[in-house]
Amino acid sequence: MKQEHKLILELLESYLEKNPSQRFGQALFNLNINEFQKTTDPRNPNYNIRDIHGDNDLDILERIKNRLDLIESQKNN
Numbered sequence: 001m002k003q004e005h006k007l008i009l010e011l012l013e014s015y016l017e018k019n020p021s022q023r024f025g026q027a028l029f030n031l032n033i034n035e036f037q038k039t040t041d042p043r044n045p046n047y048n049i050r051d052i053h054g055d056n057d058l059d060i061l062e063r064i065k066n067r068l069d070l071i072e073s074q075k076n077n
Contacts, residue, residue: 004057008033011064030071032063 016027028034039046052060 002057004061007061008057008064011061011068015068030067032067033060035063 012027012031012033015031016022016024019027019030022030025034034052035050037046037048037050
């Protein structure tokens with residue numbers, strides 16, 4: 001298994017352990033692993049799932065870490 005895969009799985013596991021009431025699919029969205037397609041009009045949200053097939057593992061890791069940082073900073077405020 002690639003090191004990036006292990007890191008992604010470890011972060012996901014840690015997140016789910018800290019948030020046991022969340023479903024697996026919720027965790028994927030809350031950690032920005034899966035995302036909705038971007039929209040240019042905030043009054044007209046797009047609820048189609050963005051295809052992440054082309055995302056490399058390091059980009060996904062960066063999104064997860066950024067989201068975890070945001071979650072942590074919100075807890076401290």
